[in-house]
Amino acid sequence: MKRENTLAFQQGIRDGIPIALGYAAVSFALGIAARNHGLSWIEATVMSLMNNTSAGEFAALDQIRINAPLIEIALTQLIINLRYLLMSCALSQKLSSNISIGHRMLVGFDVTDEIFGISIAYPGKLNPFYSYGAMLVSIPCWAAGTCLGVLLGNALPDSIVSALSVALYGMFIAIVIPPARESKVLAGVVLISMAASILFDWLPMPSWMSGGMKIIVLTVVISLGAAILFPVKEDEAHA
Amino acid sequence: MRSEVLMAILVMAGVTYLIRVLPLVLIRKPITNPLFRSFLYYVPYVTLSVMTVPAILTATQSPISGTIGFVVAVVLAYKKASLIQVASVACAAVYLAELVL
Numbered sequence: 331m332k333r334e335n336t337l338a339f340q341q342g343i344r345d346g347i348p349i350a351l352g353y354a355a356v357s358f359a360l361g362i363a364a365r366n367h368g369l370s371w372i373e374a375t376v377m378s379l380m381n382n383t384s385a386g387e388f389a390a391l392d393q394i395r396i397n398a399p400l401i402e403i404a405l406t407q408l409i410i411n412l413r414y415l416l417m418s419c420a421l422s423q424k425l426s427s428n429i430s431i432g433h434r435m436l437v438g439f440d441v442t443d444e445i446f447g448i449s450i451a452y453p454g455k456l457n458p459f460y461s462y463g464a465m466l467v468s469i470p471c472w473a474a475g476t477c478l479g480v481l482l483g484n485a486l487p488d489s490i491v492s493a494l495s496v497a498l499y500g501m502f503i504a505i506v507i508p509p510a511r512e513s514k515v516l517a518g519v520v521l522i523s524m525a526a527s528i529l530f531d532w533l534p535m536p537s538w539m540s541g542g543m544k545i546i547v548l549t550v551v552i553s554l555g556a557a558i559l560f561p562v563k564e565d566e567a568h569a
Numbered sequence: 570m571r572s573e574v575l576m577a578i579l580v581m582a583g584v585t586y587l588i589r590v591l592p593l594v595l596i597r598k599p600i601t602n603p604l605f606r607s608f609l610y611y612v613p614y615v616t617l618s619v620m621t622v623p624a625i626l627t628a629t630q631s632p633i634s635g636t637i638g639f640v641v642a643v644v645l646a647y648k649k650a651s652l653i654q655v656a657s658v659a660c661a662a663v664y665l666a667e668l669v670l
Contacts, residue, residue, distance in 0.1 A: 348656035373574050380582035390581055397573055400580045407584040413616060414585070418592035420609045427598050434597075438590030443620060448652065450613040492630045493664035496638040499625035500659035502617040503639070507646035510614070519611055523618035531623055545619050552615045557607035 335459040342463020348501050349444045349464060350471035355494030356384050357472045358486060361479015367391040371480040378476035382442050382469060386410045413545045417446040424449060424456040433458040440465045444498055447505045515560045523552055634666040 331339070357378060364374035369391070381387055386407050393403050418441050425434065437458050445464050449456050510517040530544050539547065600606050625642075626635040642659040650658070 345652050348653045351660075352656065369574070370570065372570050373578070376570070376575070377578045377581070380578060381585055383585055386581065386585060390577065394574055394577050398577075400576060403577050404580050404584045407581050408588065411585050411588050414589045415592060416612050417616065418589050419596060420612045422592050422596035423600060423606075423609055425593065431594060434593040435590055438593045439586065441589040441593075443617070447613070447617055451652075488630060489664060489667050492628075492634070492667060493660045495628040496625060496635070496642075496659045496663045497656040499621045499628065500638070500642040500656035501652050502621045503642040503659075504646045504650065504652045504655035506614055506617050506621070507643060508649055511647055516614055519614050520618045523615045524622035527619040528623045545616060548619045549612055549616045553608050553611035556611045556615075557604055561603055561607040562610045 331459070335457060338457035338460040339463040342460040342465075343467055344463075345448045345460075346445075346464035346467035348497055349448070349468045351494055352444065352497030352501070353468055353472040354475040355491050355497065357475030358479040358491060359495075360384060360387055361476040361481075362483055363388060363391055363479075364476065365480045365483060367395040369394065369480065371477050374480045375473050375477040378473045379469070382440055382472055383407075383411055383414075409543060413443075413549065414441050414446075416546070416549055417441055417443075421446060421449060421456070424452070425458075426455045429458060437461045440469060442468075444468070444501060447502055451505045515556070519552065519556050523548065526552065629663050630667055631670060633670060634663045637666045638663040 360378070361371075361374055364377070364387075369377070377387060377390070389406050389410055390403060392398075393406065418438065421437075421441060425437070437456075440461065445461060445468065448464060449461060452460055506520055510520045526548055527544070530539070530548065535544075600609065622639070625639045626632050629635040629638065638659045641662040642655050645655045645658055
């Protein structure tokens with residue numbers, strides 16, 4: 331491996347550790363839910379290994395239990411996970427155009443909220459090996475957590491699960507706040523996004539406007555509004 | 570492993586993978602449209618903010634410990650602490666808060 335790739339890989343492993351910790355907590359809860367929906371530990375572990383999507387997997391549990399039609403399962407995943415489409419569009423601009431299809435297909439396997447977050451925060455163009463480092467520590471934790479959740483159930487104390495569940499949000503904050511500190515526009519965008527998110531949870535909303543849909547609608551509306559009011563200059567967009 | 574469960578998992582994985590990979594494979598050049606570029610520039614900040622609040626406040630056993638974790642994370646991030654520092658100190662703050670509460 332080239333030296334720069336090795337360094338990026340190691341950095342990815344380091345930044346992947348908090349993700350892995352957070353995943354362990356969330357996937358443990360997912361495993362408990364999977365057990366309650368009648369999945370075996372093999373089924374739950376394979377599901378987590380292949381999907382890497384908390385909201386999508388939680389939503390699928392009930393459909394798997396009642397043996398829902400595959401088209402229904404597919405549509406649910408499409409709606410809940412559509413935010414990844416936006417993330418991947420943004421991420422496509424972080425990849426140098428000479429990055430091969432093969433690398434793109436591997437990076438695309440694990441565009442989760444968290445890996446996307448640290449990838450966007452990576453200085454300059456994204457080195458795919460950074461993603462691989464983060465994937466190497468986070469995917470096994472996600473799958474193992476799910477597996478242990480099924481096998482052990484409620485063996486982990488609630489206080490530990492509760493504390494670990496903040497790890498992922500802590501990372502999001504660590505990604506969003508420093509650039510917002512340097513730019514009033516970004517600070518405003520972050521504040522408005524948080525306020526709108528609270529408002530949407532608090533106001534009565536139709537049932538389809540929850541989870542994944544809420545994230546998509548708010549992301550499109552607020553990002554578009556900011557783009558129209560405060561278009562970014564050439565150099566900023568590459569930052 | 571039940572075959573109908575495996576089918577469901579494969580369908581889920583296929584849909585989710587396509588959503589994730591298509592933009593990366595299809596958009597191989599820098600986007601030049603200024604509006605779309607600006608839009609994509611703001612997307613991460615909006616998405617991550619929307620996902621964090623209010624979810625962090627309800628992720629823990631009590632909204633108070635969640636709020637403490639949130640405030641601790643924001644202060645540390647503002648002081649430019651690293652990812653792992655922000656994440657782990659926020660976890661510790663929640664743990665300690667719940668011990669005291």
